[in-house]
Amino acid sequence: MRQFSSSANSERGxxxxxxxxxxxxxxLLASRSGTVTTSNTVKxxxxxxxxxxxxxxxxFALAEALxxxxxxxxTATPQAxxxxxNDSGNNTPRSYATSFWFEESxxxxxxxxxxxxxxxxSATISQWLSTGNDVLASTALEQPLGIAGTxxxxxxxxxxxxxxSDGVLLTDHYSMRVAxxxxxxxYGNLNNSSGEVITTGEWSSGVTDxxxxxxxxxxxxxxxxxxxxxxxxxYEPGEGPSTSLGTTSSPVILIFxxxxxxxxxxxxxGVVFIDDNSGCDLNGWSMDLKGSLGVNxxxxxxxxxxxxxxYYITEADSIILTGSGxxxxxxxxxxxxxxxxxxxLPGTWTDTEVN
Amino acid sequence: MRQLGLSLVELMVxxxxxxxxxxxxxxxxxxxxxxxxxxxxxxxxxxxxxxxANTLVAEIRRSGYxxxxxxxxAYVATTGNxxxxxxxxxxxxxxTGTGCALVAYARDYTCAxxxxxxxxxxxxxxxxxxxxxxxxxxxxxxxxxxxxxxxHPNQYIGSTPVDSSCTATGGTSxxxxxxxxxxxxxxxxxxxxxxxxxxDGDTACVLGTAGTDCxxxxxxxxGDSISCRxxxxxxxxxxxxxxxxxxxxxxxxxxxxxxxxLYNEFFVTPRxxxxxxxxxxx
Numbered sequence: 001m002r003q004f005s006s007s008a009n010s011e012r013g014x015x016x017x018x019x020x021x022x023x024x025x026x027x028l029l030a031s032r033s034g035t036v037t038t039s040n041t042v043k044x045x046x047x048x049x050x051x052x053x054x055x056x057x058x059x060f061a062l063a064e065a066l067x068x069x070x071x072x073x074x075t076a077t078p079q080a081x082x083x084x085x086n087d088s089g090n091n092t093p094r095s096y097a098t099s100f101w102f103e104e105s106x107x108x109x110x111x112x113x114x115x116x117x118x119x120x121x122s123a124t125i126s127q128w129l130s131t132g133n134d135v136l137a138s139t140a141l142e143q144p145l146g147i148a149g150t151x152x153x154x155x156x157x158x159x160x161x162x163x164x165s166d167g168v169l170l171t172d173h174y175s176m177r178v179a180x181x182x183x184x185x186x187y188g189n190l191n192n193s194s195g196e197v198i199t200t201g202e203w204s205s206g207v208t209d210x211x212x213x214x215x216x217x218x219x220x221x222x223x224x225x226x227x228x229x230x231x232x233x234x235y236e237p238g239e240g241p242s243t244s245l246g247t248t249s250s251p252v253i254l255i256f257x258x259x260x261x262x263x264x265x266x267x268x269x270g271v272v273f274i275d276d277n278s279g280c281d282l283n284g285w286s287m288d289l290k291g292s293l294g295v296n297x298x299x300x301x302x303x304x305x306x307x308x309x310x311y312y313i314t315e316a317d318s319i320i321l322t323g324s325g326x327x328x329x330x331x332x333x334x335x336x337x338x339x340x341x342x343x344x345l346p347g348t349w350t351d352t353e354v355n
Numbered sequence: 356m357r358q359l360g361l362s363l364v365e366l367m368v369x370x371x372x373x374x375x376x377x378x379x380x381x382x383x384x385x386x387x388x389x390x391x392x393x394x395x396x397x398x399x400x401x402x403x404x405x406x407x408a409n410t411l412v413a414e415i416r417r418s419g420y421x422x423x424x425x426x427x428x429a430y431v432a433t434t435g436n437x438x439x440x441x442x443x444x445x446x447x448x449x450x451t452g453t454g455c456a457l458v459a460y461a462r463d464y465t466c467a468x469x470x471x472x473x474x475x476x477x478x479x480x481x482x483x484x485x486x487x488x489x490x491x492x493x494x495x496x497x498x499x500x501x502x503x504x505x506x507h508p509n510q511y512i513g514s515t516p517v518d519s520s521c522t523a524t525g526g527t528s529x530x531x532x533x534x535x536x537x538x539x540x541x542x543x544x545x546x547x548x549x550x551x552x553x554x555d556g557d558t559a560c561v562l563g564t565a566g567t568d569c570x571x572x573x574x575x576x577x578g579d580s581i582s583c584r585x586x587x588x589x590x591x592x593x594x595x596x597x598x599x600x601x602x603x604x605x606x607x608x609x610x611x612x613x614x615x616x617l618y619n620e621f622f623v624t625p626r627x628x629x630x631x632x633x634x635x636x637x
Contacts, residue, residue, distance in 0.1 A: 051409070052409055052412070055413075055416075105423070105424075106424075108423075108424045128423065128424050128427075130424065220431065221428065221431075345424055345427060346419075346427070346584055346627060346628040346629075346630050347419055347420060347421040347427045347430065347431075347627045347628070347630055348420065348421065348422070348423070348424065348427060348627070349417070349420060349626035349627050350417055350420040350460070350461075351413075351416075351417055352417060352420070352460070352462055353420075353461075353462065353463050
């Protein structure tokens with residue numbers, strides 16, 4: 001049996017062990033270095049994905065804010081949104097808590113939306129909104145019928161009644177306003193059924209365009225605020241609503257570029273404005289309007305077929321109905337401040353000017 | 356019995372075994388380092404590639420931001436006038452060129468000393484809090500993706516100190532490399548307008564039909580409804596690979612696809628619609 005009796009042999013063994021340890025350590029360092037570098041690179045990639053993901057979660061929060069505004073008044077109260085769930089089938093092991101809050105400035109509201117991930121990532125975006133009530137001028141509802149020109153060819157027994165909320169006819173408010181010096185050529189048998197006195201006022205001298213008396217924003221802005229499904233709608237020539245629109249809690253603003261005939265006894269609750277300076281032939285119209293009708297030109301052929309009846313329900317609310325005689329029963333007043341359209345103002349989305 | 360040492364046979368066997376183990380270990384470590392390097396290089400290339408895509412997506416997404424509602428109204432007013440074709444204004448949201456994309460959006464700015472001679476917004480002097488339009492962009496130059504982010508040249512009263520155009524070269528160029536060909540060679544970078552939907556355009560015009568567009572159509576035949584909102588979708592194509600040779604990109608990943616090719620084709624929509632207008636009274 002071989003024996004290691006000499007100390008020199010034992011010392012050579014120690015050298016071998018030490019050498020092996022050094023080599024192993026160097027190999028470990030090299031391996032560790034490569035692993036860390038790779039890990040960091042992968043981590044950087046992952047963080048970029050997370051950052052992008054946080055932004056999309058913030059978009060979700062913004063959509064939530066818009067939905068929330070659709071059923072609530074815009075206030076500066078922060079609101080906690082629903083979290084974006086971590087779907088069990090999702091490869092992303094993150095969930096996001098969303099929140100949104102508002103900053104009111106003049107006629108506009110700025111919505112901030114934030115998403116904070118379970119891993120600490122976050123993104124904040126903001127978007128300016130214009131609420132529908134801000135686009136309506138205070139004079140829009142002072143008269144049931146506003147005409148930039150004059151009224152002519154009244155035949156039959158049409159009605160423009162101004163009736164208070166208690167059903168009593170009001171005589172101290174204008175039934176209509178016409179251009180200065182443009183007295184209607186004839187009232188015919190207007191309000192013959194109800195017997196209400198027609199009180200006609202005039203716009204200020206020199207007013208030939210009554211747009212600004214109905215709306216506080218210009219046409220371009222109004223058109224940009226309009227949408228196919230919102231509370232502000234803009235109709236090209238020949239276009240018009242296919243269904244009744246508006247409710248007392250959510251009235252509408254309908255802008256017609258031309259005097260497109262509204263037929264089918266559609267109920268419109270809100271403001272209808274016919275922006276046609278060539279005038280408007282109301283013959284054959286069949287509309288049930290609670291609110292106010294503005295025509296940016298002359299109105300002709302207001303006759304019994306047109307059958308407009310106007311009901312002035314409160315100081316600020318008016319109603320025009322088809323049919324004969326007062327029939328406002330069952331229709332609630334609408335609050336002109338209830339134009340709850342929260343329309344996104346184009347050109348105001350950002351993720352840079354927020355904290 | 357005395358032990359005098361190892362015999363020659365024993366020593367040779369020991370050396371052979373040690374050599375075999377050393378060789379195996381060396382091969383193992385070499386393979387491990389090679390695999391590690393491959394993973395690292397792929398991850399690094401992917402990170403560079405994603406950085407380009409993510410940067411572009413973020414910039415396009417925020418393009419067209421004009422600031423507060425008041426600033427939006429002022430900007431829209433400048434896009435149209437009573438006598439000429441509406442334009443996209445001084446700061447078009449997205450401009451595209453061959454291998455180049457430029458976007459513009461407003462950012463908060465605090466005027467510095469001397470800025471009153473640069474920007475009308477700083478006429479009140481240093482410290483004025485205002486909003487200026489910035490221009491950002493990416494372009495492809497000899498396999499390298501370059502980036503720029505400066506105050507928009509049209510914002511300056513006089514000449515701009517930095518050239519941020521797609522063709523900028525030389526000392527005044529504001530472009531800086533975002534990638535390195537030693538890491539990744541970008542062979543392809545294209546951005547094209549894929550779709551354009553016009554809202555609120557006057558149907559009396561021919562908006563939306565072939566050959567015309569809202570911003571280029573003269574409103575002479577449009578009556579008096581003269582604003583529109585344009586939602587656009589851009590298609591972006593990026594292709595890169597480690598080999599510094601031009602023209603190897605194979606989007607279909609066919610037989611000639613270069614080793615390590617990274618290819619992505621994506622669509623992005625600015626969050627801000629383009630707004631243009633023209634005076635109603637004209």
